[in-house]
Each structure stands twice: as structure tokens, then as C-alpha cells.
Amino acid sequence: MKIAILGAGVIGVTSAYYLAKAGHQVTVLDRQAGPALETSFANAGEVSPGYSSPWAAPGIPLKALKWMFMKHAPLVVRPTADIATWRWMLAMLRNCTSARYVVNKGRMVRLAEYSRDCLMALRDETGIDYDQRMQGTLQLFRTQEQLDSIGKDIEVLRADGVPFEVLDASGCITHEPGLGHVREKIAGGLLLPHDETGDCFKFTNALAKLCEAMGVTFRFNVDIRRLRTEGQRVVAVETPEGDITADTFVAALGSYTPHLLNPLGLDLPVYPVKGYSITVPIVDESKAPVSTVMDETYKVAITRLGDRIRVGGMAEIAGFALDLPPARRATLEMSVEDLFGGAGDQKQATFWTGLRPMTPDGTPVIGATRYGNLYLNAGHGTLGWTMSCGSGRVLADLVSGARPEIETSDLAISRYAA
Known part of the structure; x- marks a missing residue:
């Protein structure tokens, strides 16, 4: 055909x-x-089936209100009169219930786990190289409240047979030694050992x-x-x-x-939710991440790609705008420097934005x-x-x-x- x-x-x-x-x-x-x-082109670099979760989740509307007053907010909404924007946002809010979250996350994990298996088979068949690493994703919680709220995610992971480990601060540092100097900032973490990383481009x-x-x-x-x-x-x-x-x-x-x-x-119902990344050359291997760390507070992923660190995240509802506000770069730099200070040369970092095609569910x-x-x-x-x-x-x-x-x-x- x-x-x-x-x-x-x-x-x-x-x-x-x-x-x-x-x-x-x-x-x-x-x-x-x-x-x-x-x-x-320059996404966060994660291949993270276990971290496949809908943005529409219980508690997100309240969190969104709190984020409006944060300097380094993971979600930014630019005022707009575009009907498509408001229609999509309302549809997303309708999915912020516990029942819909379980359904949506379950089917996302199903597809993502299958996709990881397909990627593994493709890699074995072709020998394709893309700065890949198979050392998991660490979802890092800075507060006990964040750590205590992972129950629903764990239920879905168990139901789908996705391996995971709940770690204390010491366990997080054992997995990512570069975090050793910020022990006091870590409440714990959720490790998804079967996740991978790689350069999508x-x-x-x-x-x-x-x-x-x-x-x-x-x-x-x-x-x-x-x-x-x-x-x-x-x-x-x-x-x-x-x-x-x-x-x-x-x-x-x-x-x-x-x-x-x-x-x-x-x-x-697909809407362009804007995301950002910086790509930072590594200057101190001992301080750099080994794989991917998801900074839960700022929704920022910090990923090792060969001799570079890719820092990506945030969600900005701004239509099809492709500008690069310095404030968004500052959030990415703050997250990686706060956790892996001195690992990369920020002066040599490149700044990028892309439009993520998101459905409301x-x-x-x-x-x-x-x-x-x-x-x-x-x-x-x-x-x-x-x-x-x-x-x-x-x-x-x-x-x-x-x-x-x-x-x-x-x-x-x-x-x-x-």
C-alpha cells in the first residue's frame, strides 16, 4: 500500500x-x-513509561492557583481571548477527577510500557545509537507532603506491573551520587528503574x-x-x-x-502547551546526573545525554508563541544548579522551546x-x-x-x- x-x-x-x-x-x-x-529537537530526553501521567490530576486546579504566585512556576498561563485555549483548558479541568486520572494514567502507562519494549527490540535489531542510557528515572521530592501523595501513582504502577522503589534521601543519593551535597533538600524519591534516556533528535x-x-x-x-x-x-x-x-x-x-x-x-482536541529546555555541557563529571532526575517541585527533568545535561520542563499555555523569555531559562538554570551545582557550564548552555501537542486527558x-x-x-x-x-x-x-x-x-x- x-x-x-x-x-x-x-x-x-x-x-x-x-x-x-x-x-x-x-x-x-x-x-x-x-x-x-x-x-x-531538544526535549527533556526521557523515555519514562513509569512517569507517564496526565497533567490533568486531582488537586491540579488548586496547585495551579498556588503556582501563579511562584517565581519559578511549573505552569504559566498567558491571558488570551482565544476560544480554543479556554475550551481545551475546561476539557482538561473535567479530567481532574480521581476516577478519570486512574483511567487516563492507566492507558498512558500501557502504551508507554509497550513503547519501551518496542524501542528495546528496535535497538537490538538495528544497533541504533542515540546517547542512550538505561539507568532509570528518579522522581525527586523536596517535601514530605510530596512524598506522602504518591499513593495513587503507586497503585497504578502496581496494577500495570511497573517496577518501582520508594527511596529515602540516602537511597536517592546512592542512585544519583551528584545529589550528595544537597541531602538536606531531599525528602525522598520514587525510582523507576526500567526507564531510559536518550537524545530524541x-x-x-x-x-x-x-x-x-x-x-x-x-x-x-x-x-x-x-x-x-x-x-x-x-x-x-x-x-x-x-x-x-x-x-x-x-x-x-x-x-x-x-x-x-x-x-x-x-x-x-490537541493544544500546543509550550515547553522549554537548556542543554548544558558537563564540566565536572562527579557532580553531574547519572540518568534522569525529575524535580517534582518545579516539574523539571534533568537528564544526562552523553557529555551534556538536558534540563527540560514547564508548561506554558500561550498558543503558538515561540519566544524565549529569560524568566523561563532562569527556572531551568535554578533547578539544575540547585541540585547539581557546578556540574555544567551555564554560560555555554543553549536555550530552546517547543510546542507539546497535548490532549485534555x-x-x-x-x-x-x-x-x-x-x-x-x-x-x-x-x-x-x-x-x-x-x-x-x-x-x-x-x-x-x-x-x-x-x-x-x-x-x-x-x-x-x-
Whole structure:
């Protein structure tokens, strides 16, 4: 089957790999000059199935009010009159119940765990290299209140068979020796030993090369204008270079996917939640993190990537703005310096922002639409890197008419119909 994938981020490229592996003729289109040059470019670097949690959680509305008065707030809301922004925020608030949190987290962990297994298999099959480490994620709690509130997360982890360890301050330091000089700031931690780290940009580009060797065609610098339909089928992608036809189309454009779908009458509740990162060269190995530390207070992930530290996080609701406010950089620098002071050279750090395509329930949208040959793979939020391989494999199975290895009925856009 001839398949056109729209988007060459980590989701589009993993989709291309698994579809090509299934025997399809695949073309990938993207407006950028190469793979992974937008949201996949400099994300936090975590492959963290166990940390797969929806932002919509019990207590978040109250926390959001408190964060408004914090200097280094993990959530920032810029005032806007945009109806889409308020509609998405209200939908997210509706998911901030205990019952919905358990459902949403459960399906996110299911997909993320499967994705980790797919990544491991892909790595074994191809030998792909991307500064990967397999030493887990440490969720670090600075207060006893934070440590005492992890009960619901632990219930979900147990239910899904995800290994974990609850650590005291000494246990956190044993796992991450660079924290030794800040023992007094640590109440405890939750260690997810099966989580991994890696450079998403390096991975996506390396996988794209493997895809090309399998016969996948990449067409970059192509502006995707719209999908042309006849009845309940898509017949072409309209571009300045002319129409591109295929038997099946896959929309994997991250935060921009709704723009493509709205003219077709498909309402995809994906919103661009802005995130930031700095990438810091390591100057003192003994003070640097070994793997990933999630600073729970500021929702900042501090990740070791080879000879660099990637510090990423925060959520800013600001539409499609791509500016780089110094205050956001200050939060990232504060978190890493407070925990791993002197490990990196902040003067040489690079500052970046990306738009995370988030659904109000946290779970991505993967699967068929009411158009018979149009599939979606979008809305992964902060977990696109974590869920990429599993999402690509599931998508390829669905397109190929094969039965996926995990339950997927609750991943499709149809779950919003009610």
C-alpha cells in the first residue's frame, strides 16, 4: 500500500519505520529541512513509561492557583481571548477527577510500557545509537507532603506491573551520587528503574536514515496546505509543488494536526502547551546526573545525554508563541544548579522551546477516523519520545489490518465523541 505520512518528527519517523517494515511504500512530508526540527529537537530526553501521567490530576486546579504566585512556576498561563485555549483548558479541568486520572494514567502507562519494549527490540535489531542510557528515572521530592501523595501513582504502577522503589534521601543519593551535597533538600524519591534516556533528535535522524535504506522517501521543505477529499476518503495532499496522492494518509503533525483536520469536520482536541529546555555541557563529571532526575517541585527533568545535561520542563499555555523569555531559562538554570551545582557550564548552555501537542486527558490519539483512509498519530504531549515506538507500531498494525499487541480502542479520536 502507498502511504503518505505528514510530519517528520519522532512520531512520523517511527510510524514510517514500522509501516515500511510491514511492507508498505512510504513517503514522509515535512515543512522543515530535515527530521525532528520542531518539538522533537531538544526535549527533556526521557523515555519514562513509569512517569507517564496526565497533567490533568486531582488537586491540579488548586496547585495551579498556588503556582501563579511562584517565581519559578511549573505552569504559566498567558491571558488570551482565544476560544480554543479556554475550551481545551475546561476539557482538561473535567479530567481532574480521581476516577478519570486512574483511567487516563492507566492507558498512558500501557502504551508507554509497550513503547519501551518496542524501542528495546528496535535497538537490538538495528544497533541504533542515540546517547542512550538505561539507568532509570528518579522522581525527586523536596517535601514530605510530596512524598506522602504518591499513593495513587503507586497503585497504578502496581496494577500495570511497573517496577518501582520508594527511596529515602540516602537511597536517592546512592542512585544519583551528584545529589550528595544537597541531602538536606531531599525528602525522598520514587525510582523507576526500567526507564531510559536518550537524545530524541539523534534517534529520529538515525532512524530516518534506516528508513531510507528500507525504501522510505522523505520530502522536506514541503508546505502541507490541506487534505483534499472525495466523499469519505482523502484523495490527495495539496502542496505548492502539486498534489501528492496515496492509498492511505497518516497525520502526525503534532500541535498543528488540528489545523489540518478542522476543514474536514474532525475536531481533534490537541493544544500546543509550550515547553522549554537548556542543554548544558558537563564540566565536572562527579557532580553531574547519572540518568534522569525529575524535580517534582518545579516539574523539571534533568537528564544526562552523553557529555551534556538536558534540563527540560514547564508548561506554558500561550498558543503558538515561540519566544524565549529569560524568566523561563532562569527556572531551568535554578533547578539544575540547585541540585547539581557546578556540574555544567551555564554560560555555554543553549536555550530552546517547543510546542507539546497535548490532549485534555493526556493520552495521544492513534488510529482511524471516519475518513476510511485517514489515520492519526498525534497528541502525545510531553511523552512523544517515550511513546514514539509503541505508537508507530500500533499505527502500522492498524493500517495493515493486523491486531495490535495492546488494547487500542480507547486511543482513537472516537473516544471524544461522547
